[in-house]
Amino acid sequence: MKLERNFDILVQNVKEHNYKVALSIKRNGRWENFSTDEYKEMVDNFSIGLLAMGFKKGDKILTISNNRPEWNFADMGMGQIGVVHVPVYPNIGRGEHRYILEHSDARLAILSSKEYYDKIKPLVDEVPKIEKTFTYDKVEGVPHWSEIVELGKKNKEKYENKLQKIKDSISKDDLLSIIYTSGTTGRSKGVMLTHENFMSNVMDTRSLLDVDAGDRWLSFLPLCHVLERMVNYLVQAKGLSVYYVESIDTIGENLNEVHPHGFASVPRVLEKLFDKIMLKGKELKGIKRWLFDWAVKLGVRYEDDPAKRGLLYDKKLSIARKLIFSKWQEALGGELKVVVSGGAALQPRLARLFSAVGIKVAQGYGLTETSPVISVNYGEYPTMQAGSVGPVLENVEVKIAEDGEILMKGPNLMIGYYKDPVRTKEVIDEEGWFHTGDIGKIENGVLWITDRKKEIFKLSTGKYVAPQIVENVFKESPLIEQILVVGEGEKFAAAVISPNFHYLHGWCFKNNVKFRDNAELVRHPKVLARYKEEVDRINKTLGRHRQIKKFALTCREWSTETGELSPTLKLKRNQLKKIYGVKLDNLYGYTEDHGDLGLPDNTANTEK
Numbered sequence: 289m290k291l292e293r294n295f296d297i298l299v300q301n302v303k304e305h306n307y308k309v310a311l312s313i314k315r316n317g318r319w320e321n322f323s324t325d326e327y328k329e330m331v332d333n334f335s336i337g338l339l340a341m342g343f344k345k346g347d348k349i350l351t352i353s354n355n356r357p358e359w360n361f362a363d364m365g366m367g368q369i370g371v372v373h374v375p376v377y378p379n380i381g382r383g384e385h386r387y388i389l390e391h392s393d394a395r396l397a398i399l400s401s402k403e404y405y406d407k408i409k410p411l412v413d414e415v416p417k418i419e420k421t422f423t424y425d426k427v428e429g430v431p432h433w434s435e436i437v438e439l440g441k442k443n444k445e446k447y448e449n450k451l452q453k454i455k456d457s458i459s460k461d462d463l464l465s466i467i468y469t470s471g472t473t474g475r476s477k478g479v480m481l482t483h484e485n486f487m488s489n490v491m492d493t494r495s496l497l498d499v500d501a502g503d504r505w506l507s508f509l510p511l512c513h514v515l516e517r518m519v520n521y522l523v524q525a526k527g528l529s530v531y532y533v534e535s536i537d538t539i540g541e542n543l544n545e546v547h548p549h550g551f552a553s554v555p556r557v558l559e560k561l562f563d564k565i566m567l568k569g570k571e572l573k574g575i576k577r578w579l580f581d582w583a584v585k586l587g588v589r590y591e592d593d594p595a596k597r598g599l600l601y602d603k604k605l606s607i608a609r610k611l612i613f614s615k616w617q618e619a620l621g622g623e624l625k626v627v628v629s630g631g632a633a634l635q636p637r638l639a640r641l642f643s644a645v646g647i648k649v650a651q652g653y654g655l656t657e658t659s660p661v662i663s664v665n666y667g668e669y670p671t672m673q674a675g676s677v678g679p680v681l682e683n684v685e686v687k688i689a690e691d692g693e694i695l696m697k698g699p700n701l702m703i704g705y706y707k708d709p710v711r712t713k714e715v716i717d718e719e720g721w722f723h724t725g726d727i728g729k730i731e732n733g734v735l736w737i738t739d740r741k742k743e744i745f746k747l748s749t750g751k752y753v754a755p756q757i758v759e760n761v762f763k764e765s766p767l768i769e770q771i772l773v774v775g776e777g778e779k780f781a782a783a784v785i786s787p788n789f790h791y792l793h794g795w796c797f798k799n800n801v802k803f804r805d806n807a808e809l810v811r812h813p814k815v816l817a818r819y820k821e822e823v824d825r826i827n828k829t830l831g832r833h834r835q836i837k838k839f840a841l842t843c844r845e846w847s848t849e850t851g852e853l854s855p856t857l858k859l860k861r862n863q864l865k866k867i868y869g870v871k872l873d874n875l876y877g878y879t880e881d882h883g884d885l886g887l888p889d890n891t892a893n894t895e896k
Contacts, residue, residue: 291490292460293483295331295368297525302328305501305527311357314534314542322357330357333440334365335451340443341436345370345454348393348466350418352376352385352408353400355511355532358424358433360520362398367483368455373465374478375512377855378404379848382411384476388468389415391478391707398433400424460484466706467514469656478706479514485659488699490522492681496666498626498648501527503549506542506621508533513856514660515630515652519552543621550624554631556857558638558649563766563788565616583612587644588637592669605644613645626650630660631856633737635760636675639665643674653677653737655724657715659700662686662724663735676734686735687721693741694728695721727754743861745776751833753781758834759859766791767822770846770853772864773836774872780837782875784868785819786846810841840871 289300301310301324310324322330343349349371353359359375366373374392376385378400389397389411397418399405405423412418422433440447464483468476499505505523507530509516523530528549533542569580586608591597597605617624627642630652642649648667654660663686665671665678672678680686684698701722704712715723727744728737739754746752755773758781762771769788775781789806795818796803803809810816819841827835846852852864865872 291487291525293367293458293462294464294486294521295364295455295458296487297490297521298324298328298331298364301524301527307527307529309529310524311360311530311532313356313532314538314545319531319545320357327357327360330361330437331364331368332451333437333444334361335369335440336443336447337436337438337440338365338371339369339447339450339454340439343369343371343395345458346372346463347395348372348374349396349398350374350376350389350392350394351398351400351512352378352404353398353424353511354378354535355507355509355516356400356424357532358400359511361437362433367464368458369451370454370458370462372463374468375465375517376468377510377512378407379855380476381851386411386414387475388478389418392466392468393417395419397421398424402427405430458483460487463703465517467512467517467656477708477711479656480703480706481514481659482703485700485702486518486521488683489518489659489661489681490525492683492700493522493661493664494525496664497522497526497550497628497650498667499523499526499528499549503528503625504546504623505530506533506539506546506548506551507531508536508539509552509554510855513631514656515628515654516552518660519628523550540619543619547621547623550626550628552628552630554857555629555634555638556632558627558629558634558642559763562638562641563791565619566766567791567794579611583608584641587613587641590640590644590674592640592643592672592674594669608644609646616645617647620647628652630654632858633756633760635764637764639674643672648672651677653726653735654700657702657722658684658696658698658724659702661700662694662696662698665734670733673732673734676732676736678734680730680735686730688729689723691741692727692729692738694724694726694735694737696724697721745774747775747781747833748777748779749833753834755781758830758836761830762823762826762836765822765826767795767819770859772859772861772868774865778876781834782872783823783836783839784842784864784871785839786842786844786852787819789845805843807843810843816841838875840868840875842868 291297306324308323309321310327311322312319349366351362363373374394376388385408397412399408402425405427409421412421422431424433426432460483462483463480464486465481466478467481468478505528511517511520531546533539572580586604624647626648628650634651639649639651650664650666652661652664654662661681662684663677663680684696686694686696689695697720725741726737727739727741728735739756744752744754753775758773759771762768767788768785770786772784773781801812801814803812823836823839848855852860854860
């Protein structure tokens with residue numbers, strides 16, 4: 289069945305996949321399941337409830353919610369009557385929430401919990417356009433979302449025929465959603481996406497995702513994230529049962545309960561997963577430790593091209609999978625077929641290693657503006673090549689501009705930024721090409737991303753540095769959690785490093801390094817010497833102009849809550865440069881030692 293509107297997925301599944309478990313979520317220690325029929329009934333009642341409240345095509349409803357079946361009920365319910373869904377990240381700043389509430393023109397807000405209600409409701413009260421606020425969880429004294437569903441039930445006979453007529457009138461070109469880009473600089477932009485934008489992406493990737501009807505999918509990335517939302521549509525369109533985790537902290541437990549065949553992730557989650565596996569491996573002794581290390585070394589040498597692997601390698605890999613990698617599979621639920629990765633560049637080493645384990649990582653590339661997929665790795669070589677982002681989708685056009693920027697056209701391209709024609713014209717030229725802001729190349733039949741156009745900087749020596757490439761190389765070290773590489777207009781590249789404190793604390797224990805807190809830890813001479821040794825080691829793998837000549841350590845981890853990372857876990861570069869401005873000035877000699885101001889003396893020079 290060709291899918292043109294988001295609710296066509298539900299129509300298809302009622303006909304073809306009438307499951308007892310279409311959607312499920314773990315709440316209060318037990319899994320709560322919704323069948324396909326219950327799913328459809330909830331959606332229809334929600335639609336009718338909105339109609340009874342006076343909602344019409346083009347009206348906006350804003351939601352701030354964790355992942356849950358109710359998100360789908362509301363999303364599909366809005367879609368089939370032309371109401372525009374505005375899903376918003378819960379973990380952005382107060383000012384950004386206030387701006388989106390006002391800018392989106394939403395008439396209604398739905399918040400998932402008391403925590404979000406207490407945080408957002410004071411801002412909602414400042415926006416007169418928002419007529420009412422509901423919650424998904426029951427909060428005393430607050431209207432519950434089920435009131436809309438109950439209103440729909442009461443008015444079913446009155447509106448049933450009208451609902452069908454409205455559904456029939458909804459076009460693939462109608463606006464489905466406004467997604468505000470999390471952004472790493474400036475105000476968020478409201479990306480306007482139609483039914484066709486999303487559904488063309490679903491149809492173009494449907495045959496590429498290696499899962500089957502009846503399989504299970506685990507969901508934990510926020511559904512307001514464009515990748516998770518499209519994948520959420522995609523796996524439902526493929527007839528999978530979708531399970532939403534209880535919380536981000538219970539992913540490991542939920543993996544072993546659901547035994548999923550796939551999930552979507554961002555690279556940072558996969559990096560953390562790998563770090564945990566490596567820490568477990570380091571606890572092994574004797575022959576078990578030797579076998580573990582041997583298997584990992586073998587895995588990172590994996591080649592997607594069988595001709596490059598050879599028969600001897602494949603025989604060794606078969607042994608490694610049986611003795612070591614099978615246990616990795618078990619830790620991930622035992623039935624995992626594929627992981628969809630997006631939102632940032634995945635380290636090629638991790639892509640190779642997961643393939644060696646027997647789990648394909650479908651690394652995709654795209655932006656919110658492209659709904660989001662432009663290209664994706666899938667299947668076997670040559671459509672799966674670690675380090676690339678795979679072949680461009682069949683119905684998408686890509687060309688590389690003279691300066692290396694990736695330009696695209698396709699049915700998945702947004703119709704523009706909401707109430708912002710000026711910025712729309714800045715990114716979509718007169719010929720209809722969307723300027724992605726990414727630098728890349730097409731080689732060996734697949735697309736390769738080399739960096740963000742705006743993030744490449746030029747040293748005073750005239751050499752250009754692509755910071756993301758350098759940062760990804762350094763993040764392969766277990767000592768480094770995050771790293772910001774800078775150097776615009778300077779003689780050399782420098783970096784601020786956020787240590788992997790879990791790993792570093794273990795190293796300190798083994799090396800008898802005493803400390804009271806992390807602030808003292810990152811000042812310790814032995815710690816600075818260890819990081820200098822690590823930076824020197826990694827520098828040897830890089831061209832001279834890309835090497836980190838000086839670095840500073842931070843005494844805290846970076847997160848979305850503390851403002852260094854975007855909701856999609858990307859570095860907020862401008863914000864980080866402000867936070868660590870004094871440290872950066874110190875690295876380049878613009879200021880003297882700031883120890884007297886309470887700043888730790890935790891910088892190191894790697895120059896000989």
